[in-house]
Amino acid sequence: MAFGNADKHGEKMNIFKNVRFIKIVCSCSVLLTTGVVFLRLIAAVIPSIQTMIIAGLLDALPRSLPNRQFAGVLGPLVALFAILLSSYLVQALNRFLMLKLSMRLEDHFKPEFVGKISRLSYEHIENDATYDLLERAGTDLPESIGSGFVNLMDLAEISLRILGPVLIIARSSAPVAVICLLLMIPIAVLAQKSGTEAYQATAQIAPHARKAKYLQSLMSSREATAERKLFGYAAKINGYWNNEMRQKIALDYAADRKIFIRAKGISILFTALLLLITLIMIMIVRQGLMTAGTCISLFITFSQLVHVLSWQLSDLLKEYTNKRLYLEDLDHFRQLAEKPASDGIPDRAILDMPFESLIFDHVSFTYPQTEREILHDFCLNIFPGKQYAFVGRNGCGKSTVIKLLTGLYDNYCGRILLNGRDIKSYSAAEIKAYLAVVYQDFAKYQLSAKEALRLGNQDLGEQELVVLLEQTGLARKVESFTNGIETPLGKLESGSMELSEGQWQRLALARCFGRGARLLVLDEPAAALDALAESKIYQVIRNIGARRHTCTLYVTHRLSAARTADEIIVMEDGRVIGQGTHQTLLTQNAHYAEMFHTQQKWYLKKEAAEA
Known part of the structure; x- marks a missing residue:
């Protein structure tokens, strides 16, 4: 200006x-x-x-x-x-x-x-x-x-x-x-x-x-x-x-x-x-x-x-x-436009409603003040008890799907139906409670681990906090701190303890798991983790989803992470061009097979160079 x-x-x-x-x-x-x-x-x-x-x-x-x-x-x-x-x-x-x-x-x-x-x-x-x-x-x-x-x-x-x-x-x-x-x-x-x-x-x-x-x-x-x-x-x-x-x-x-x-x-x-x-x-x-x-x-x-x-x-x-x-x-x-009631606290009463289905019905979307259509006639059906991984090249619309689902944008064409009801009819407070989200650029709250986990989860007891830390592999790290779970994290206070990028990401996931939401929505949830830690995190996500009879959607660039999902959604130019298990897509979807083999060669070269 x-x-x-x-x-x-x-x-x-x-x-x-x-x-x-x-x-x-x-x-x-x-x-x-x-x-x-x-x-x-x-x-x-x-x-x-x-x-x-x-x-x-x-x-x-x-x-x-x-x-x-x-x-x-x-x-x-x-x-x-x-x-x-x-x-x-x-x-x-x-x-x-x-x-x-x-x-x-x-x-x-x-x-x-x-x-x-x-x-x-x-x-x-x-x-x-x-x-x-x-x-x-x-x-x-x-x-x-x-x-x-x-x-x-x-x-x-x-x-x-x-x-x-x-x-x-x-x-x-x-x-x-x-x-x-x-x-x-x-x-x-x-x-x-x-x-x-x-x-x-x-x-x-x-x-x-x-x-x-x-x-x-x-x-x-x-x-x-x-x-x-x-x-x-x-x-x-x-x-x-x-x-x-x-x-x-x-x-x-x-x-x-x-x-x-x-x-x-x-x-x-x-x-x-x-x-x-x-x-x-x-x-x-x-x-x-x-x-x-x-x-x-x-x-x-x-x-x-x-x-x-x-x-x-x-x-x-x-x-x-x-x-x-x-x-x-x-x-x-x-004069900037607001989204009414978007600053309200989550309405946890909606958690009594079990998750039944999520349907994207011919959804098309263009970002404001741009001309390129990011999603074009996007159709997808999602059901409980499964893990869904969204994969595709940069700019294909994976993260945009997450933004529409979480209500960040609602100026799209078509319909998104949550349990048979248009998602626009739910209040922002209900969506906040029903979905637990971890974005790729998650926040690093320089508080104690206890305070960070209770942000948005004030009802969590001491034992529940310990379980969350154990599930995400942070328990030993936190126990090694001088004041344990009460120790300040980051670099803001005297005596605080710094976490690695991967440990910060684990903490963000733990906070997400503590929400008790019916839908877990994760954008690159293990981007900062090594391959072994990544595999363990996805297993934790699967176990939590199975125990709560809920559903997990996650976006990832690593096809090695996607292969463990129940359903892999392959996207290109804002559309679904393939859906199925890893083995099915390898044999029936040339686009997915090409991406997988390209990444596989890169990892093999990296391992050879390190050796």
Whole structure:
């Protein structure tokens, strides 16, 4: 998604779009938001009040010092102390309210974002553009919303700080106040351009910074250590990193130089305007329309605004542009289609219904935003008590069958009937309970084995956990840990234990077996295991299926694994081109026989090479 296009298109229409941040924050807490807005308004007005108090003090000093009558000075001094104390208290209270508001934003938007993600239609999960959108809109969502609100308050405060002295001048001469206000416009325009340029520079630098960060992770991460040593690519990657960093630094320098020159130009312009305003105020003083104390106090106040207008305002306007584009991403994210009730917990009541049949009735399917038909008139009947293995070349539609069965996509033609009833008529919660699934890219939860197995299986007892670990060949490994089944897995915590890829896969299978589902659906369930371990896992799958009188469907590329299945489904171009046992297909299906003998030759060559 091009930020540049979004920035130019409809810019005038969306210039005040960021005001929505107030509405969004109010949805969490009207009271806290009102409190923060009120305090920021007070903070914006305090400098003007302070200017008037200092003016009164300066006017009182010439009258009080010669006569040593300090009663006239005491009042302004007390008022000045009170306003300084008020400023400190307002800042402290504002920090406290913002902390409370940040906590409310965290409590409100984190669950809302996670819930939205869990309800998204699966087409968005597999879409690269949507994934990038989720990265932009979802990264530190509460913090982004909070900082957008603070940015708006900062701009409002600066505007009031500029307006305050002008209103003080208006008390003495309205035409002069109007002239001062008009003189501020060129500075504001220059600051706005500087902010836009800074944002555009950041957008140019971002790709190089992102790539440099990735390359740095390749050179330093623990995960890449083995390959760095094996292939010796560190020097080459370091060269790529240096190249990206040189480009980033060059763009950084060019942008910083341009912004610095623009900021200094604003400072010089404002200093010139300040001199002009001071001369005008001196003329007003000579006419008796303004006191000398007020003139001096206003000069000090305007001098303090030089840094604000030359640097701070540019940075705030840059952030304002960034937050406006963030709101567009957030709106786009909120409009993404959802699958209703897909984030509900499994409805285990459906497990009382025994599995009778699963029928794919002339199913055809094309992935969203593509033209190629992945499944074409796909027909298949599946019955209980059997293992079904799906085999075929890459892209033939094996994993797509699993996605349709598990409800990840429902925009297909034809029908899928579970126990004679259209699968679309079942709720997402019922499908979750009836099917237990292990995908090829399974999650590695860095929890203890006990916690990982109980994810989605909270009712599992201690003995049942032990049985699951024994069935999947993990019992001895887990028993060897310091705290046994309570030991944290992975690398996240101190004292945690890492598992091999095959052991992580066994743990995912154990979690699947613990579900008590009527249908086991496995996508490459033993891809990370060696041949012997693979054979044992498939025997465990068979035993569990037989004991529960259920059915297992699994996708595999290894025909040596498929040969143990009761039925092998051979797929090509989205259709079933063969079905039967291994021996039957070897003699009656040339496509299957060719795949099997090709793999067999490869394994024989590998064994010979190893020998």
